Amino acid sequence: MVDVTLWAGLVPLADSQKHLSVQASTIRELLRKLQDRYPGLEGPFKNEVAVAVNGTIYRNDWSQEIPDGAEVFLMRRLAGG
Amino acid sequence: MTSIAVSTTINGDDVEFLCRADETLLDVLRNRLGLMGAKEGCGTGDCGACSTIMDGRVVCSCLVLGAETEGREIETIEGMANGSDLHPLQSKFIEHAALQCGVCTPGFLMAAKALLAAHPDPTEKEIRFWLAGNLCRCTGYDKIVRAVQDAAAEMRGEGT
Amino acid sequence: MSFDATYKEKKLKSVGTRPLRPDGVDKVTGRARYGADFNMPGQLVARVLRSPHAHARIMRIDVSRAVALKGVKAVITAADLPDLTNGNAALYAILDNCMARTKAFYDGHAVAAVAAIDAKVAREALKLIEVEYDVLPHVVDVDAAMAPDAPLLDENLFTQGIDPAPTTPSNVGNRSEFGHGDVESGFAKADVIVERSYKTEQTHQGYIEPHACVASCNVDGTAEMWVCTQGHFVYRQTCADLLGLEVSKLRVTSSEIGGGFGGKTHVWAEPLALALSRKAGRPVKLVMSREEVFRASGPTSQTSIDVKIGATKDGKITAALATLRYSSGPYADSWAETGAMTSFACYDLENVKTVGFEVIVNRPKVAAYRAPSAPMAAFAVESAIDELAHKIGMDSVELRIKNAASEGSRSSYGPIYGPIGIGPTLEAARTHPHMSAPLGKNQGRGMACGFWFNFGGQTCTDLNISADGTVTLAVGTVDVGGSRASLSLIAAEELGISYDDVKAVIADTSTLGYNDMTDGSRGTFSSSMATISAARNAIVTMRERAALMWDIPVEDVAWEEGHAKAVGASYDNRAPLSVKDIAAEAGNTGGPIAGHSELVADGAGVSFGTHICDVEVDPETGATRVIRYTVIQDAGKAVHPAYVEGQYQGGAAQGIGWALNEEYVYGADGRLQNPGFLDYRIPVCSDLPMIDTQILEIPNPNHPYGVRGVGETSIVPPLAAVANAVSDAVGVRMVHVPVSPPRILAALNAKAKG
Ligand code: FES
Ligand code: FES
Numbered sequence: 003m004v005d006v007t008l009w010a011g012l013v014p015l016a017d018s019q020k021h022l023s024v025q026a027s028t029i030r031e032l033l034r035k036l037q038d039r040y041p042g043l044e045g046p047f048k049n050e051v052a053v054a055v056n057g058t059i060y061r062n063d064w065s066q067e068i069p070d071g072a073e074v075f076l077m078r079r080l081a082g083g
Numbered sequence: 084m085t086s087i088a089v090s091t092t093i094n095g096d097d098v099e100f101l102c103r104a105d106e107t108l109l110d111v112l113r114n115r116l117g118l119m120g121a122k123e124g125c126g127t128g129d130c131g132a133c134s135t136i137m138d139g140r141v142v143c144s145c146l147v148l149g150a151e152t153e154g155r156e157i158e159t160i161e162g163m164a165n166g167s168d169l170h171p172l173q174s175k176f177i178e179h180a181a182l183q184c185g186v187c188t189p190g191f192l193m194a195a196k197a198l199l200a201a202h203p204d205p206t207e208k209e210i211r212f213w214l215a216g217n218l219c220r221c222t223g224y225d226k227i228v229r230a231v232q233d234a235a236a237e238m239r240g241e242g243t
Numbered sequence: 244m245s246f247d248a249t250y251k252e253k254k255l256k257s258v259g260t261r262p263l264r265p266d267g268v269d270k271v272t273g274r275a276r277y278g279a280d281f282n283m284p285g286q287l288v289a290r291v292l293r294s295p296h297a298h299a300r301i302m303r304i305d306v307s308r309a310v311a312l313k314g315v316k317a318v319i320t321a322a323d324l325p326d327l328t329n330g331n332a333a334l335y336a337i338l339d340n341c342m343a344r345t346k347a348f349y350d351g352h353a354v355a356a357v358a359a360i361d362a363k364v365a366r367e368a369l370k371l372i373e374v375e376y377d378v379l380p381h382v383v384d385v386d387a388a389m390a391p392d393a394p395l396l397d398e399n400l401f402t403q404g405i406d407p408a409p410t411t412p413s414n415v416g417n418r419s420e421f422g423h424g425d426v427e428s429g430f431a432k433a434d435v436i437v438e439r440s441y442k443t444e445q446t447h448q449g450y451i452e453p454h455a456c457v458a459s460c461n462v463d464g465t466a467e468m469w470v471c472t473q474g475h476f477v478y479r480q481t482c483a484d485l486l487g488l489e490v491s492k493l494r495v496t497s498s499e500i501g502g503g504f505g506g507k508t509h510v511w512a513e514p515l516a517l518a519l520s521r522k523a524g525r526p527v528k529l530v531m532s533r534e535e536v537f538r539a540s541g542p543t544s545q546t547s548i549d550v551k552i553g554a555t556k557d558g559k560i561t562a563a564l565a566t567l568r569y570s571s572g573p574y575a576d577s578w579a580e581t582g583a584m585t586s587f588a589c590y591d592l593e594n595v596k597t598v599g600f601e602v603i604v605n606r607p608k609v610a611a612y613r614a615p616s617a618p619m620a621a622f623a624v625e626s627a628i629d630e631l632a633h634k635i636g637m638d639s640v641e642l643r644i645k646n647a648a649s650e651g652s653r654s655s656y657g658p659i660y661g662p663i664g665i666g667p668t669l670e671a672a673r674t675h676p677h678m679s680a681p682l683g684k685n686q687g688r689g690m691a692c693g694f695w696f697n698f699g700g701q702t703c704t705d706l707n708i709s710a711d712g713t714v715t716l717a718v719g720t721v722d723v724g725g726s727r728a729s730l731s732l733i734a735a736e737e738l739g740i741s742y743d744d745v746k747a748v749i750a751d752t753s754t755l756g757y758n759d760m761t762d763g764s765r766g767t768f769s770s771s772m773a774t775i776s777a778a779r780n781a782i783v784t785m786r787e788r789a790a791l792m793w794d795i796p797v798e799d800v801a802w803e804e805g806h807a808k809a810v811g812a813s814y815d816n817r818a819p820l821s822v823k824d825i826a827a828e829a830g831n832t833g834g835p836i837a838g839h840s841e842l843v844a845d846g847a848g849v850s851f852g853t854h855i856c857d858v859e860v861d862p863e864t865g866a867t868r869v870i871r872y873t874v875i876q877d878a879g880k881a882v883h884p885a886y887v888e889g890q891y892q893g894g895a896a897q898g899i900g901w902a903l904n905e906e907y908v909y910g911a912d913g914r915l916q917n918p919g920f921l922d923y924r925i926p927v928c929s930d931l932p933m934i935d936t937q938i939l940e941i942p943n944p945n946h947p948y949g950v951r952g953v954g955e956t957s958i959v960p961p962l963a964a965v966a967n968a969v970s971d972a973v974g975v976r977m978v979h980v981p982v983s984p985p986r987i988l989a990a991l992n993a994k995a996k997g
Contacts, residue, residue, distance in 0.1 A: 007657060010404055010420050011580075018406075054658035058945060062701055062843040075657040080581050082698050082763025083448075083505025083613035083955055103363075119280040120273020122501070124451040125533040129920035132451055160273035169271065177267035180885035183724035183893060185270030186277055186452045186501025208929075215929040218920060220449050220502050221724060222889055223896030224928045 004032065006074045015042035029053050030064040032074065052079045091152045093118070094162025102149035108142075109133045111149035112159060120160035120189045124218065131217030134190035135159050141197040143216075160189035163196065171234040172196060181230035183221035190217050195231045203239055207232070246776040246842055250942045250949045257736040258948060261885045264728040265747060266499070275499045278455030278471030283526035286457060287316050287358040289519050290365035291512060291529075292372050293539060294347030294354055297381035297605040297913025298394065301343060301354060301374065308371040309357055314364035317523035318372070320355045324518055327487050336574035338485055340608045341514050347376065348396060348573035349605050350914040351538025353512070358519040358527045381605040381913040385545045385570040388414040388604045396573055396603050414603045416575020421583050421656050422596035429562025429594030433553025437631045441623040442979045443962065444906035445545040445570070448612050449897070449925050452501020453536045458516035459526035465492045466520075470513055473503040473721050474760020478510055479752045485514045486521070496751040497721045504897070505611030506541045508762050537918035541610020542907060544569040544578045548623035550586075552631055558642045560631075562594040563587050563655075567620060572608035575601045581616035585959075586624050587655035588694035589665050589851060591648040595655045605913055611762060613894060614695040614955035618901065618962050622980060625691035625963030630976060639967075640673045643692060660849070664877025664941045665692060668853040671937055677855045677873045685862060686870065689967025690855045693959025697952035698763025699844035702770055703756035706734060706777040706838040708785075710830070712823030714738065716774060717750040719758030720766045724893075724954070725886035732882055733771045733948075737778035739805025740822050756841050764952025767882055768943075769844035775947050781838025788832040789820045846945025847952055852876035854895065854960035858968040862991060865984030867903055867969055873935045879943040879951030891957045892934040898961025900926045906981050 006022045013020050017040060026032035033051070037043050052061045054075040060066050061079055068074060086101040093116070102111050109126075112118040112135070121144050124132035128143040135144045136158035163170045172195050175181070182188045191214060198205060198213040205213070210231050211224070219227060269275040306318040321344040328334040338344075343352045355372050359365035380394035387393055393414055402409050404418040430436060456470035466488055472478045475497040483490045500507060516529040531540065551564040565586045569579035579599030586597050632639035647666045653659050672678060672690060682688060705717040716734050720726065727747040735742045759765070782802050789807030790797040793814070801810045806819035829836050857871040874891040881887040904924045908916040917923045942949025966977045975990040 009657075011417070014406070057654075057659045057661045058846045059658070059696065059849075060845045061698060063845040066845065073659060077584075077657065078577055078580060080577070080584075080696065080698075080763075081505075081508070081611045081615055082696075082765065083508070083611040083615050113279075118273070119276070122277065122452065123279065123530075124453070124501075125920050127533065127919055127921065130451060130533075160271075164272055169268070173268075173271040176271050177263050180261070180264070180725065180889055182267070182270055183886070183889050184450075184452070184500060184502045185266070185275055186450075186499075188270050189273045192271060211929040211931075215927045218451055218925060218927060220451050220504070220897065220925060221893045223892035223894075223926075223934045224931055225892045225934045226885075226889060228928065228933070 004068050004072050004074050006032065006076060008076050009078055011078060012043060012046060012076060016040040027068060028064065029060060029066045029068060032068060033064065050079055052077045087150045089150055089153050091154065092156045094158060104150060106149045107145050108135065108147040108149050108152055109144040112144060118159050118161050122186055122189065131190040131194060132187055134193040134217060136193055136197055141194050160192060163192060171237045172231065175230040175234040179226045179230035179233065181222065181226040187217060187219040191219065191227060199235050199238060203235060205235060248772055248846065248945055248947055250944045250946060255736055255948065257732045257742055258880065258882050259884065260732065261883060262728065262732065262742045264725050265731060266727055277452050277501050278498045279530045281457050281469045281498060282528065283457055283459055286526040286528050287360060287523055288362045288365050289356055289358045289516055289527050289529035290369050291353045291515065291535065292355040292369045294343065294352040295350060295914070296347055296376055296378050297350050297383065298379040299347045299376035300379060301345060301347060302377050303375040304355060305373040306355060309368040312364065312368050312371060314360040315357055315368045316525060317358045317519045318355065318368065319515065319518050319522060323522060324485065324514065327485065334484060336608065337481060337510060340574065341511065349607050351535065351607060353515065353539065356515045356519060358523045383605050383909045383913055385568050385602050385604060386547050388602050389568060396605065400575065400603065416571065416601040416603055419580040419583055419599045420596065423653060424594030426562040426564050426594045426596045430553045432561040434556045435631065435634050436551065436553040437627050437634060438551040439627060439978060441548045441550065441626060443546045443619040443622055444981060445542045445606065446901045446905045447537055447542045447923065448504040448506035450502030450504060450506055453531040453533060454511055454540060455530040456513050456516050457526055457528045458513065458520045460517055460521040464489065466517060468493065468495045468513065468517065469498055470495060471498045471500045471507060473500065473507040473723060473762055475721065476719060476752050476757050477760045478513060481510050482514050482517055486517055494751060494753040497749055500721055500723055503723055504613045505615060505762060508760055509541055509610045511540045533920065534918045537923060538915050539607055542607055543612040544571060544609050544616065544619065546582065546619040548620065550623045550627040552627050554631055554635065556635060558635055558637045558645050560590065560592055560646045563592050565597045565624065567597065568600045568602055569616060570602050570604045570606060570609065572606050573603055574608055575603055576609065577601065578609055578616045582620040584656035585617040585694055586620035589648060589692045590646045591652035592655060597655065613897065613958040617693065617695055617959045618898060621691065621693045621959045622962035622966065625960065626966055626978065629689065629967045639690060640669060640678065644669045661944060662941060663849060663851060664939055665851040667939050667941060668851055668875045668877060671875045671939060672853045672855060675855065675873060677871060682857065685972055686857060686859045687968045687972025688857050689964045689971055690853065691960040691963035691967060692851065692853045693956055695764065695850050695956040695959060697768065697847040697850050698765045699769050699847040700759035700765055701757055702773040702844050703758050703841045704770060704773040704777045705755060706774065706781055708781060708822065708826050708836040710826055712821065712826040713744045713746065714740065716745055716747040717755055718747060718770045719750055719755045720770045721761045722749055723761050723766065724889060725883060726766045726770065729767045729882040729886060730770050730774050733774045734778055737775050738822060764954040765847065768847050768946065768950050768952045771882065771950055772844040772946060773840040773842055776840035776842055777838040780840065781836060784836050784838065785822065785825045788825050788829065788836065791832045792820065792828055793817060848879055848943030848945065850877055850951050850953070850956040852956045852960055854964040856964040856968045858965065858972055860969060860972045860987060865987035865991070867982065867987065869899055869932060869965065871932055874957055875937040875939065876953070876956055877939045877941050877951065878953045879946065880940055880949040881938050882950060884938060887938055887953050888936045890953045891936045894955065894957025895934050895961050896926050896931060898958045899931065899965055902962045902965035902980050902982060904981050904983060
């Protein structure tokens with residue numbers, strides 16, 4: 003199980019849940035399962051989300067493995083200069 | 084509008100061109116003579132990216148009219164190296180990483196050349212004030228000042 | 244083949260040296276070609292007509308007289324750019340910003356454009372275009388725009404992120420919140436509380452090269468564009484989307500770029516050049532004037548920020564709270580959210596909360612500016628921390644060390660940190676001689692810390708080995724500050740060859756796979772990862788070729804220091820084969836040798852810096868001079884240290900300009916009063932001292948050499964470092980940047996009056 007925290011903008015799309023537990027071993031699986039549960043997340047998941055796994059931020063590499071018990075944050079993908 | 088015929092010297096060569104009365108030297112260099120080393124950063128004399136040397140003096144070529152150059156001697160960045168030998172300022176700018184994007188570099192090199200002609204052994208303060216008409220947004224000027232100091236030493240024969 | 248990006252400590256030969264950059268000679272001889280230095284046969288010149296009003300409905304545009312002018316080949320308005328954005332709000336904002344559709348939202352907003360045979364005719368044509376405006380009330384200030392009676396820019400904008408959703412529209416696009424713990428109980432535990440409001444003014448990236456492009460659309464649906472950009476692949480995608488072109492038929496070549504700093508991550512006029520070319524059937528060159536750059540291309544946000552920090556007597560922070568309001572121009576984005584994420588990122592806090600409000604105003608659409616949103620948040624927070632240290636009577640470096648985040652700390656934006664460099668930069672500051680140097684009369688010292696995320700992203704490189712053993716490296720991230728030199732070093736390191744045998748170029752969009760743009764400090768981080776991967780792929784091929792040349796199994800060929808070596812007792816008489824030896828035989832061993840890499844460079848390490856600044860303030864005039872400045876920053880690994888120093892110095896100089904002089908000044912009519920370098924004054928050579936740098940190297944675990952991004956963090960601390968120094972010099976807390984002479988004099992007068 004991984005504990006997922008959603009950024010505030012996603013919370014209304016996920017039935018007002020900020021913290022969720024999901025059984026997933028990769029980022030891809032995690033995002034798919036969340037989206038199955040809350041179809042409203044599909045839009046932002048397309049290109050607005052970045053995923054922090056134990057503190058390291060991933061913006062594209064959805065095959066990244068998520069260790070069991072990892073702490074995961076869904077963040078907005080930001081602009082840089 | 085009728086064009087004006089102008090005879091001038093650019094980088095030691097006799098050059099003749101036609102230009103309209105409202106065309107600047109920068110326009111002439113870039114659009115008529117294919118000398119694109121001088122850049123237009125502002126067009127109002129505030130950035131120095133268009134610096135060239137006219138009769139030994141640094142000028143903003145965006146503030147000089149093409150027609151005004153009749154009978155003058157113009158030096159541009161394209162004439163700075165002696166054939167395939169870079170001028171010491173050019174070599175030192177590369178060596179000291181005194182350029183990042185490099186768009187300000189031709190202007191700085193022109194201004195620095197005029198500085199060293201007037202003051203072969205400038206203080207840091209003199210360098211900073213001579214180059215104050217040239218904007219650089221990338222480097223913070225540190226490495227530019229060092230490159231000029233080092234080139235000046237080399238040109239005085241002090242080596243490094 | 245999957246690529247292992249894990250950091251492994253090893254001795255490096257090329258990486259960390261300071262060779263001459265490959266594009267140096269072109270740039271010192273005037274041969275390097277920037278955006279405006281390119282021409283096409285038969286090209287027309289474009290000019291853009293811009294709104295003189297800050298907020299106005301466009302009632303009617305009549306272009307007929309312009310069209311009729313001799314020498315005019317095309318005139319376009321929004322009608323020539325139909326909305327193909329399909330409900331994508333971000334793309335629609337770009338479209339509307341490129342050419343106003345129903346309303347002009349700021350002074351300088353494009354309303355029409357012409358292409359003509361020369362600049363003179365184009366300028367005359369603009370005068371013949373008649374635009375009828377219905378001028379509306381405007382608002383340019385971030386606080387004023389939040390007032391309940393403020394003029395509304397968009398009657399359909401309802402603040403997102405508020406529960407329950409508001410029923411009346413406002414200029415606030417969204418609210419975002421970050422943090423953990425319970426700030427109220429944290430403040431209850433505090434012995435000392437500092438609470439203040441701060442303001443920062445809008446600044447421009449100020450690249451010396453204005454936006455420029457040459458666009459050419461053909462009747463067969465193909466198109467080409469030469470443009471100065473930080474991301475030609477991204478420009479290609481956006482332009483293709485906006486104009487309905489097929490992506491692969493639009494070929495974009497990035498020119499040398501004369502500075503970007505985030506401002507060249509967005510399209511501004513490029514779609515207009517393409518639309519004009521399509522209409523005229525000829526290539527079109529569009530170069531912005533400096534005034535247009537200021538009025539209509541990406542400044543940063545104006546902000547207003549409240550900070551409250553509580554601490555115990557011994558300097559442990561118990562709670563931290565910030566409310567941040569960021570202006571974003573006429574279209575809501577996520578600038579305030581980014582500010583809210585970064586504000587307290589340097590600290591390990593039990594109770595922290597940040598709330599961001601994104602505010603739309605009648606100013607140009609905000610673009611990223613180097614660590615976007617972070618400098619303003621850091622100004623407010625680092626000023627408050629400074630004040631807190633004074634109040635407690637503790638050294639400000641010690642206070643920060645006591646509260647600094649470290650590996651395992653929960654960041655204020657959520658995740659837990661891996662190995663990070665804030666502590667080490669502070670330790671380095673504590674022992675730096677600058678910190679203890681004596682100060683003279685009217686002088687003051689300030690210091691501050693800063694944070695930036697850094698990004699990775701989609702990246703692609705091609706590494707081709709020529710018959711003579713030299714290497715061309717084609718990369719797709721635009722070189723904004725010397726990355727071709729750094730990437731050549733990386734290729735040389737991996738292959739075990741000399742730096743001089745590598746030539747790096749930036750490929751165009753038709754000759755290399757997609758690359759994200761050079762932003763988020765990703766250029767060297769990402770492309771070096773792809774280069775390492777491509778080189779390792781080439782080595783696999785070279786081992787195979789060596790095996791063929793020797794006629795032995797490939798398993799018996801090892802790669803060491805740039806040579807194939809036959810391993811095993813029976814081969815000990817074979818001389819190792821160099822890259823040159825193998826390349827020379829390539830034609831007979833299977834053809835050209837190359838290594839390619841397409842990957843996602845992820846896991847960019849976050850970056851921290853600490854700056855120290857000394858100033859001298861003239862109490863008569865309020866003028867401030869920076870007399871000494873030191874930058875300490877973690878680079879992970881400095882690939883080419885001279886260009887890393889350059890990034891540190893350049894960012895610091897931009898931050899100093901922001902802190903002391905630079906600001907957008909608007910008149911009561913909502914027009915920008917200072918759209919030129921004379922009145923928008925960026926630091927010049929005589930304004931600055933040498934900028935000392937200290938590079939720390941705390942390896943990023945997610946890069947083979949430990950590289951982190953270095954480009955952006957250096958602009959984050961200066962606003963606070965300078966303001967803290969000025970506050971120290973004049974004895975009044977400065978809360979509004981730029982701390983320009985009038986603001987300093989006003990503060991001194993207020994102090995004198997008591
Ligand atoms: S272009 Fe001439 S000074 Fe800026
Ligand atoms: S190097 Fe970019 S402006 Fe000077």
